[in-house]
Amino acid sequence: MSDAETAKVVATRIAAYLAAVHPDPPNPDDLAWLIVHALNQAGLLAGGRPRPDADERAPGAQRVLALPDRNDGARVIVCAGEFDQRTLRAVQEAGTAAITDPDIRRIILDISGVTFADSSMLNEMFRLRRSRPLVLIGPLPHSLARVLELTQARALFHVTDSIEAALAWGG
Numbered sequence: 001m002s003d004a005e006t007a008k009v010v011a012t013r014i015a016a017y018l019a020a021v022h023p024d025p026p027n028p029d030d031l032a033w034l035i036v037h038a039l040n041q042a043g044l045l046a047g048g049r050p051r052p053d054a055d056e057r058a059p060g061a062q063r064v065l066a067l068p069d070r071n072d073g074a075r076v077i078v079c080a081g082e083f084d085q086r087t088l089r090a091v092q093e094a095g096t097a098a099i100t101d102p103d104i105r106r107i108i109l110d111i112s113g114v115t116f117a118d119s120s121m122l123n124e125m126f127r128l129r130r131s132r133p134l135v136l137i138g139p140l141p142h143s144l145a146r147v148l149e150l151t152q153a154r155a156l157f158h159v160t161d162s163i164e165a166a167l168a169w170g171g
Contacts, residue, residue: 063113064090066097073105074167080113085120092124099131108166110137117144125157135159135166 062081069075075098079091098104107128111117121144128134138159140148148154160166 062087062090064094066094069103071103072167073103074108075101075104075106076108076110076163076166078110078113080115082116083114083121084116084118088120088124091121095124095128099128104132106133106135107131108135108137108163110163110166111141111144112137112139114141114144117141117147119147119151122147122151122153126153129156135169137161137163137166 062083063079065078067076067078077091077094077098081087083091095107098107109125109128111121114121125134125136134157136157136159138161140159145154148157158169160169
């Protein structure tokens with residue numbers, strides 16, 4: 001899908017939602033969430049791979065994006081690329097921001113765009129899980145699934161297939 005087609009899909013979904021749900025003009029915070037939601041529905045966030053910027057097209061590049069809070073106590077952190085001890089810093093910083101925010105009651109970690117993750121990512125997931133309920137948006141990358149299998153830790157993490165399912169999870 002071209003950028004123009006993607007923009008049209010996103011704009012159409014936002015307009016349809018606004019017309020159906022918000023007859024009054026939404027506040028800017030609601031509009032920001034609608035844009036993120038539409039991007040997710042278009043497969044550009046959860047389930048799809050975030051598009052790298054021109055300088056991040058090298059193999060192994062990482063992207064970490066903390067989505068705008070919706071005032072529901074959930075922080076969504078979207079990760080894409082390869083993560084190991086050397087490249088985990090952005091995930092740790094986003095996690096620390098979520099942990100130290102008193103309004104955040106649960107953390108949603110979208111790992112559907114992760115192509116590689118080792119035990120360093122698992123350690124970060126444990127750190128997040130110790131501080132707040134944690135739900136993952138998958139599918140799990142093969143390398144992380146293998147680490148979870150070897151450590152017998154898979155049962156400790158709830159995995160959903162969409163941001164909507166993660167937000168609906170009661171944890």
